Amino acid sequence: MDAYAVKSLIDDIGATSSRTEKERLTMELGASDLGKFVLSWAYNPYIKFYLTPALTENAGRFKMEFKQNLIEPLLKKLASRELTGLAAEREVGEVMGALDEDGARLLFLILSKDLKCGIGAQTINVAVPGLIPVFSVQRAVHYEPKKLKKGKVYKAEFKLDGNRNTFLCKDNNAGFFTRTGNRVAALDFLVEPVMQAASYVVSAASPELRRVMMRDGEDKLNFMLDGEAMMTVFEETGAFRRQEEDAVGAELHLYDMMSYDDFNAVGAVGQPLSVRRKWVEEFQDLAKIALKGTSSPETIQIVPQFFVNNDAEVQELFLRARDMTLASYLARGNKAKEEALLKTTINPKTGKPAVLEGIVVKDLEALYEKKKSSAWLKVKAEETLDLPIVGIYNGQEHSKYENILGGVIVDHDGVNVRVGGGFSDPDREELWQLWEMDAKILGIDPSVGFKGKSFAYDDLKEVGATNLMTRLLETEFMEVTPDGSLRHPRAIRFRDDKDGEVEIKEAA
Numbered sequence: 070m071d072a073y074a075v076k077s078l079i080d081d082i083g084a085t086s087s088r089t090e091k092e093r094l095t096m097e098l099g100a101s102d103l104g105k106f107v108l109s110w111a112y113n114p115y116i117k118f119y120l121t122p123a124l125t126e127n128a129g130r131f132k133m134e135f136k137q138n139l140i141e142p143l144l145k146k147l148a149s150r151e152l153t154g155l156a157a158e159r160e161v162g163e164v165m166g167a168l169d170e171d172g173a174r175l176l177f178l179i180l181s182k183d184l185k186c187g188i189g190a191q192t193i194n195v196a197v198p199g200l201i202p203v204f205s206v207q208r209a210v211h212y213e214p215k216k217l218k219k220g221k222v223y224k225a226e227f228k229l230d231g232n233r234n235t236f237l238c239k240d241n242n243a244g245f246f247t248r249t250g251n252r253v254a255a256l257d258f259l260v261e262p263v264m265q266a267a268s269y270v271v272s273a274a275s276p277e278l279r280r281v282m283m284r285d286g287e288d289k290l291n292f293m294l295d296g297e298a299m300m301t302v303f304e305e306t307g308a309f310r311r312q313e314e315d316a317v318g319a320e321l322h323l324y325d326m327m328s329y330d331d332f333n334a335v336g337a338v339g340q341p342l343s344v345r346r347k348w349v350e351e352f353q354d355l356a357k358i359a360l361k362g363t364s365s366p367e368t369i370q371i372v373p374q375f376f377v378n379n380d381a382e383v384q385e386l387f388l389r390a391r392d393m394t395l396a397s398y399l400a401r402g403n404k405a406k407e408e409a410l411l412k413t414t415i416n417p418k419t420g421k422p423a424v425l426e427g428i429v430v431k432d433l434e435a436l437y438e439k440k441k442s443s444a445w446l447k448v449k450a451e452e453t454l455d456l457p458i459v460g461i462y463n464g465q466e467h468s469k470y471e472n473i474l475g476g477v478i479v480d481h482d483g484v485n486v487r488v489g490g491g492f493s494d495p496d497r498e499e500l501w502q503l504w505e506m507d508a509k510i511l512g513i514d515p516s517v518g519f520k521g522k523s524f525a526y527d528d529l530k531e532v533g534a535t536n537l538m539t540r541l542l543e544t545e546f547m548e549v550t551p552d553g554s555l556r557h558p559r560a561i562r563f564r565d566d567k568d569g570e571v572e573i574k575e576a577a
Contacts, residue, residue, distance in 0.1 A: 070101035072135035076171045078104065079178070083186030088531070091188055092196050099197035106137050110144055111179045112190055112201045114250035115237070118147040120157050122180035124165065124173060135172025140164070144179065149242060187532050202333065204250025206235055206295065207325075207438050209429050209445035214380040216446055222343075222433045224374040225383065226324055227390050227398065228447060229297045230426035232566050236263060236294040236321065239329055243290075245298070247566045256298060259319055262365040267292070269359035270352055278351050281328045293332040294352075295325035296372065299399060320399075323349050324372040327437060337436040342444075345437070346374065374431075383430055387448045390425040398425060454555075455541040455564045456481055459529065461504050462489075462521025472516065473501040477560070478523045479542055484553040485523050488544055491560030503537035510534040541567050 070078075075098065082094045098104035110116060133139070143164055146152040152160060161180065165173045178184045190201040210216075217223065234245045234253060243264055245256040267290055271282045282292040298319050326349045331339040339345060349371060356369040377383050396410035416423040427449040435444035460478030464470025474497040476489030492500070501515075508515035511524070511534050529538045541564040546555035 070103050072103065072169070072171045072175055075101070075104050075107055075135075076175055079107075079184050079186050082184075082188060088192070091186075091192055095188055095192055095196035099193070099200060103135075103137060105197065105200065106141070107175060107179060107184070108193055108197070109200060111182060111184050112193055114190070114204050115202060115239070115246075116144075116148050116182075117252050118144070118180050118182070119150060119153060120147065120161065120180065122161065122177050124177050132169045133167045133172065135168055135175050140176060140179075147180075183533070189530055191527070192531065202250075204246065205439040206233070206248055207445060208248075208441045209447035210441050210443050212383070212430060212446040212448040214383075216443055217380065217383070217430070218432075223377050223430050224346075224433055225377045225386050225428045225430045226372045226374050227393075227425050228427040228429050228449070229299055229322060229372070229395075229398070230423075232298045234296065234298045234321070236296075237329065237332070238264070238267065238290045238292050240289045240291060249567070253298075256319060259298075259321065259365075259368060262360060262363065262368045263294070263321065264290075265363070266356035266359040266369055267352075270355040273355050273358075274351060278348050281326065281348055284328075284330070291329035293327050293329055294321070294323055294349075296321050296323040298322075299370075320368055320370050322370045322372050323353060325349065325437065326352060331437070335439070337438045339437045341434050341436060342431055343433040346433075377430060383428070383448060387428050390428050393425050395423040395425060453543055453545045453561060454481065455567055456486070456544050457526055458538055458540050458542055459526055460485065460521055460523025461517060461537070462487065463516060463518055465519045470497060473497050474504065475519060475521075477537075477542065478521055479544060479558075480526060481549075481555055482553055486544075486555050486558055487521070488542065488558045488560050490558070491545075500537055506536040507534040507538045540565060 078094055078098045082091050082098070085091055085094070095108075099108055143152075143160065147157055147161075161176075165176055168176060190203060193201050194203070232253075233248050234256065235248075236245055237243065241264075243260050245253040245259065247253060267282065271279055271290060274282070282290055284291060299322055300319055325342075326345055327339040353369055353371045357366075360366045360368060375386055377386060394407075394411065395414045396407050399410055399414070400407035411422050414423045427447065430446040430448065432444040435442070438444060456479035458477045459480045462475050462478065463472065464475035468475075474492065476487050476492070477500075478485050478487055480486075505515045507529075510532055511529075513522070524534075524538065526539060529535065543561040543564050544555065544558050545561050546558045550556050
């Protein structure tokens, strides 16, 4: 299959609205080496190109055929950041100019990380199983006393309410990723000190930890660190705006670790938590030595653990967490630092110093499960859930919100829940503009009335209607009603660091 055939198939995929037909055509595309190459580079979530592609006026000028051995070296240089900035734009422009029209279009689509034909990783993996890596991390479920099993050993950790960030290193190439596998560019400045520490750790580590970080017989680092990025000095941005500021002054607070190969596997993976915790402790101890005297001596921290044997001890530790200010936790006994942090770590909801969110109770015998798992139980102060937005409604007729956002519709376990509280007037105007973009993609009038309109989550994802739709909204509520809805739901904030989480499920 040549570039013309690949582009024609992509056009055919985009032209059909049938999911089964998209899967059939994608299977046909993935059956060829060139088609598989295009799909993989366009949709692999671990690959970023760090530029905004554009079809230049010279694109397709010299009629060179699009071939893997011509294009792959360029993609590798962009992905590794060997080629950046103006030099990258110049070389991409030169290659596009050399290619024929179909080849230039294919290169543009790959660099856009979207073939713009209404498919995503889910469809591709149905058609070509395992072609696109699916990023997923272990997540906690809500704590209930009955979930503590007799005879099991548990430890609890403070829940910091920072940003969950997974540090992945593959063949010495490393970066921070969100829960959904998106690269966190704002934390790129932390990659160098973490890798500096890792290089020392692997040279001084126990044989067991060395095998976790480096495959036998190889000299390249391959490992994963799991934790929360916390700011030593920070300022909260608006609740409904995406954070784009560089995370200056961040620390990585670790609570898990494993080999890259284990993390990349499916299902319950790695060693029991008790073993993984020892690796984290050894890594942090050696990292302190490696970073001593550098500009980032406190970059790598560890989340403390406490034994809990029953519900009474869980509740006692939870109250201790809720009595501890974030400033106190981050200062680690340094009173001057704590005083400075008390002025900046203010909870925007209360206007008072922020406190730790709660605790997470963990089963020490459990493996790492890449999904929501009862091996991790979170204890939080109030009833909130992160729910995907699947619809919208206008305000009531003749009200001030009649022609803008009255509220959103979120999906709670298959039950549509209308959330109208928690949005300021500027929020409603801003979110309405995002909805208008999604409505255009969906081909509908954005004004849907007070009754509103909702959609299937997967359908929204497939067509790319994700400016407002599909985003996770932290929703506060009083209780779950008998019919599965939520009583008095209220919007708190978007959780874009979680949006799009996919669970990996093993075949039965």
